[in-house]
Amino acid sequence: MTQKKLIVSVYVFVCCVVTAMGQSLKYYNADDFPLIGKMSDDTEGRYARLPLSCKGESKKWVWILGQDTPGLAVRFATNSTAIATKWVTKRNNSMSHMAMVGVKGLDLYVLKSGKWRYVRCARPKGKENEGVIISDMKGEMNEYMLYLPLYDGIETLEIGIEEKAVIRQPQVESPVTERPVICYGTSITQGGCATRPGMAYTNILSRMLNREVVNLGFSGHGHLEYEIAELMTHRNPSVIVMDFISNVSASMLNERIERFMSIIEDKIPGVQILFIEHVPFPLAEFNLKKGEWVEESNEALRKAFRELKKKGYQNLHYLKSEHLLGEDGESTVDGEHFTDLGFDRFAKGIYPVVKKLIRHAER
Amino acid sequence: MTQKKLIVSVYVFVCCVVTAMGQSLKYYNADDFPLIGKMSDDTEGRYARLPLSCKGESKKWVWILGQDTPGLAVRFATNSTAIATKWVTKRNNSMSHMAMVGVKGLDLYVLKSGKWRYVRCARPKGKENEGVIISDMKGEMNEYMLYLPLYDGIETLEIGIEEKAVIRQPQVESPVTERPVICYGTSITQGGCATRPGMAYTNILSRMLNREVVNLGFSGHGHLEYEIAELMTHRNPSVIVMDFISNVSASMLNERIERFMSIIEDKIPGVQILFIEHVPFPLAEFNLKKGEWVEESNEALRKAFRELKKKGYQNLHYLKSEHLLGEDGESTVDGEHFTDLGFDRFAKGIYPVVKKLIRHAER
Numbered sequence: 188m189t190q191k192k193l194i195v196s197v198y199v200f201v202c203c204v205v206t207a208m209g210q211s212l213k214y215y216n217a218d219d220f221p222l223i224g225k226m227s228d229d230t231e232g233r234y235a236r237l238p239l240s241c242k243g244e245s246k247k248w249v250w251i252l253g254q255d256t257p258g259l260a261v262r263f264a265t266n267s268t269a270i271a272t273k274w275v276t277k278r279n280n281s282m283s284h285m286a287m288v289g290v291k292g293l294d295l296y297v298l299k300s301g302k303w304r305y306v307r308c309a310r311p312k313g314k315e316n317e318g319v320i321i322s323d324m325k326g327e328m329n330e331y332m333l334y335l336p337l338y339d340g341i342e343t344l345e346i347g348i349e350e351k352a353v354i355r356q357p358q359v360e361s362p363v364t365e366r367p368v369i370c371y372g373t374s375i376t377q378g379g380c381a382t383r384p385g386m387a388y389t390n391i392l393s394r395m396l397n398r399e400v401v402n403l404g405f406s407g408h409g410h411l412e413y414e415i416a417e418l419m420t421h422r423n424p425s426v427i428v429m430d431f432i433s434n435v436s437a438s439m440l441n442e443r444i445e446r447f448m449s450i451i452e453d454k455i456p457g458v459q460i461l462f463i464e465h466v467p468f469p470l471a472e473f474n475l476k477k478g479e480w481v482e483e484s485n486e487a488l489r490k491a492f493r494e495l496k497k498k499g500y501q502n503l504h505y506l507k508s509e510h511l512l513g514e515d516g517e518s519t520v521d522g523e524h525f526t527d528l529g530f531d532r533f534a535k536g537i538y539p540v541v542k543k544l545i546r547h548a549e550r
Numbered sequence: 551m552t553q554k555k556l557i558v559s560v561y562v563f564v565c566c567v568v569t570a571m572g573q574s575l576k577y578y579n580a581d582d583f584p585l586i587g588k589m590s591d592d593t594e595g596r597y598a599r600l601p602l603s604c605k606g607e608s609k610k611w612v613w614i615l616g617q618d619t620p621g622l623a624v625r626f627a628t629n630s631t632a633i634a635t636k637w638v639t640k641r642n643n644s645m646s647h648m649a650m651v652g653v654k655g656l657d658l659y660v661l662k663s664g665k666w667r668y669v670r671c672a673r674p675k676g677k678e679n680e681g682v683i684i685s686d687m688k689g690e691m692n693e694y695m696l697y698l699p700l701y702d703g704i705e706t707l708e709i710g711i712e713e714k715a716v717i718r719q720p721q722v723e724s725p726v727t728e729r730p731v732i733c734y735g736t737s738i739t740q741g742g743c744a745t746r747p748g749m750a751y752t753n754i755l756s757r758m759l760n761r762e763v764v765n766l767g768f769s770g771h772g773h774l775e776y777e778i779a780e781l782m783t784h785r786n787p788s789v790i791v792m793d794f795i796s797n798v799s800a801s802m803l804n805e806r807i808e809r810f811m812s813i814i815e816d817k818i819p820g821v822q823i824l825f826i827e828h829v830p831f832p833l834a835e836f837n838l839k840k841g842e843w844v845e846e847s848n849e850a851l852r853k854a855f856r857e858l859k860k861k862g863y864q865n866l867h868y869l870k871s872e873h874l875l876g877e878d879g880e881s882t883v884d885g886e887h888f889t890d891l892g893f894d895r896f897a898k899g900i901y902p903v904v905k906k907l908i909r910h911a912e913r
Contacts, residue, residue: 283649283674283675284650284651284745286646286649286743287647288647292646297836304832304835304879305879305882305885306832306836307832307885308647308884308885310646310884312646321833321837322837323838323839323840324836324837325838380745382883383883383889385880469667469670470670473669473687474685474686476686516668517668517748517749517890519668520649520745520746521651521670521671522669522671522684526889526890527745527889527891528889528890
């Protein structure tokens with residue numbers, strides 16, 4: 188949430204009136220409300236992660252996934268007893284191992300006694316979507332956060348409230364947007380395969396920390412792309428979580444890690460950087476080749492970490508992964524990608540470490 | 551797993567040879583291996599829950615959902631390093647708030663040191679499906695359990711193994727099939743919205759108890775259907791979990807509960823019956839009408855329970871629900887239907903109670 192957006196006029200364009208569930212609803216353009224989760228405002232359309240400077244530079248799929256909206260959320264306040272949305276997705280994506288609500292739906296939370304509490308999701312039908320998220324509420328003025336899709340993008344987004352209710356700019360800065368946390372990595376970082384947007388671990392972590400967490404996860408990638416390292420320096424992050432190793436081979440790591448790190452360290456030397464090991468996902472327990480891959484990756488990561496330390500890189504930290512998903516083998520949908528159960532465990536596992544590192548960065 | 555099926559010939563019809571991931575695979579008809587989770591073998595096709603006697607009697611959607619396969623699982627043993635499947639679904643169902651793997655996919659578990667451990671799912675593409683679930687395993691002879699779809703049915707099912715490997719009847723009776731547990735209820739009981747079949751609470755409970763758990767959940771129903779009460783008496787269950795209240799009004803409850811209970815008590819008087827309250831799902835926290843509905847339902851259930859006790863019904867038990875989903879409000883996908891996180895919590899919550907009641911029934 189940038190200062191510019193915080194002071195945007197309370198006047199919003201009323202674009203539509205409909206009747207749903209017996210209530211007259213007015214729709215307001217979500218563009219007029221603060222958006223969290225972006226590193227740069229210089230994007231192709233408002234609801235995107237990668238800036239235009241990446242357009243020629245990033246690999247095709249990094250750019251495409253950079254138009255997806257994991258980690259992005261719209262903040263607003265209203266006293267409406269009902270909240271509805273209309274949204275148009277970018278690529279009308281679908282995947283068999285992830286609920287469509289997580290892929291291209293929306294997820295509403297409300298601030299209660301200083302904590303974000305889940306209200307309900309908006310279920311997608313296809314490219315163009317519309318629906319009442321919640322109705323029959325008390326009608327108190329509340330702060331809301333609407334999480335955007337994890338594996339699709341948003342072309343347009345409107346928020347519907349009762350005709351006589353008020354929608355306004357948020358009055359509370361939650362999550363705190365100064366010195367955000369950045370999570371960089373893979374499909375799992377991007378949110379695969381949370382049932383709904385609020386359950387990606389980056390979003391859980393943001394609620395736990397009360398801190399903006401920027402999601403720079405790219406399915407099938409997280410290949411230490413130099414332009415992404417450059418992007419990380421656009422704001423003044425407190426912590427960067429490096430959660431990329433499950434997509435990076437030892438040779439790719441050795442080839443790219445030092446330049447990647449130097450881009451970050453040169454511009455934001457005070458940032459705390461946390462490397463997270465490849466989690467021991469269930470597939471690796473039975474598939475011997477996958478098991479070897481996990482061991483080799485983690486060995487390469489440990490070696491690279493030691494060498495970076497030797498070369499004088501400061502503020503580097505390393506988190507072992509063996510207990511991050513619990514011991515019962517039930518945390519994933521396909522032996523690799525986390526379910527809500529896996530994301531809940533993973534977020535709770537890394538939370539105390541990230542919290543400590545934020546304090547360290549802000550000392 | 552009935553005795554008849556346990557002694558089925560080890561000879562199985564080899565119906566197909568294909569090459570996948572560089573391995574030659576032979577496919578075996580799953581009909582030749584034991585199936586758990588059914589109350590009756592007199593069904594329209596092998597992979598169905600409701601017997602033909604319900605066909606004219608049950609409401610249209612109870613019958614249709616009765617052809618879905620929640621709780622059903624095929625047991626086999628093999629020393630193959632790879633396991634594949636081909637399956638044809640009945641209605642090629644899809645839902646936006648549930649991963650397709652849970653709706654119409656398959657889920658493989660292996661028995662390790664007496665405990666069922668998750669291996670991997672088979673991801674569906676549509677009506678006809680095929681895929682390698684796991685490869686590059688050690689090639690030890692292991693016991694396997696393949697869970698069937700939660701919100702669709704199976705027309706045909708084949709299990710693929712390496713050409714030179716052996717597939718055979720299970721050598722261990724796990725879960726124990728004598729005196730099964732029955733869970734009767736709603737869409738949640740049926741498994742909505744687990745990410746994969748193994749995470750429906752009835753299947754988690756079965757693994758925890760090492761006991762066959764029959765799933766008699768019917769989305770949008772669980773309206774105390776008398777023919778379902780009759781069906782429950784076909785085997786000699788130890789415990790019946792009555793998890794229906796979220797779909798039943800006070801007037802429906804008062805009208806139907808006594809006849810429903812008398813059908814059960816007349817035929818299987820030793821069964822222990824556990825009533826579970828409407829869980830305080832997140833939607834009820836914000837939607838005042840839903841909140842009232844939950845309170846009214848639970849009040850009606852408590853009253854009905856007390857009256858049944860007064861009328862001399864024995865072996866009735868009542869479980870309060872307030873802590874069954876945890877306190878953080880994060881257990882559902884849509885404020886009502888459980889995610890894997892919700893099912894994990896719910897199963898762990900009811901497990902000690904059901905375990906005690908099994909001991910009670912078997913005294």
